[in-house]
Amino acid sequence: MITPDQFHVNEAWIAVRINEEFLFVQDEPYDIYVLIDAASCYVLGHVLSRVVDEAPQEKDVRDLFQAAFRAKNQWANILMLTGNSSSDDVFRRQAEQEGLSVKIVNLSDLEPILGPLKESFASDFMKRST
Numbered sequence: 699m700i701t702p703d704q705f706h707v708n709e710a711w712i713a714v715r716i717n718e719e720f721l722f723v724q725d726e727p728y729d730i731y732v733l734i735d736a737a738s739c740y741v742l743g744h745v746l747s748r749v750v751d752e753a754p755q756e757k758d759v760r761d762l763f764q765a766a767f768r769a770k771n772q773w774a775n776i777l778m779l780t781g782n783s784s785s786d787d788v789f790r791r792q793a794e795q796e797g798l799s800v801k802i803v804n805l806s807d808l809e810p811i812l813g814p815l816k817e818s819f820a821s822d823f824m825k826r827s828t
Contacts, residue, residue, distance in 0.1 A: 700803060701810045705737035710776040711766065711798070712736055712808060713789040716816060720749055731785055732815070733766050736778065739811055742766035753785040759792045774798055780805040
């Protein structure tokens with residue numbers, strides 16, 4: 699298991715799809731990807747991606763990373779990805795452009811960090827959007 703206390707703030711970021719079910723915007727299905735600080739569990743930002751596109755747009759991911767940098771005033775050292783998403787390549791390319799090393803981890807190992815966020819998102823946001 700990977701837990702927040704294994705990191706210093708801004709040491710590692712996690713990029714992951716947060717929704718279990720599609721979010722519908724004007725009857726089109728979308729996924730929501732978030733960028734999270736592993737130590738503080740702070741959500742640095744998010745991008746929406748049309749499901750038919752299979753991955754977020756490069757520009758949206760670049761903007762997400764730039765917003766995270768502006769919020770933290772530094773880059774993380776590591777970007778963690780789950781390796782089981784078509785979006786990973788987009789996040790990997792952007793991380794490498796910014797000098798972050800990329801680490802693939804099992805989604806289940808991130809449960810201590812992502813579990814509360816996913817639960818809150820599912821119960822608060824998704825229920826209101828239906």
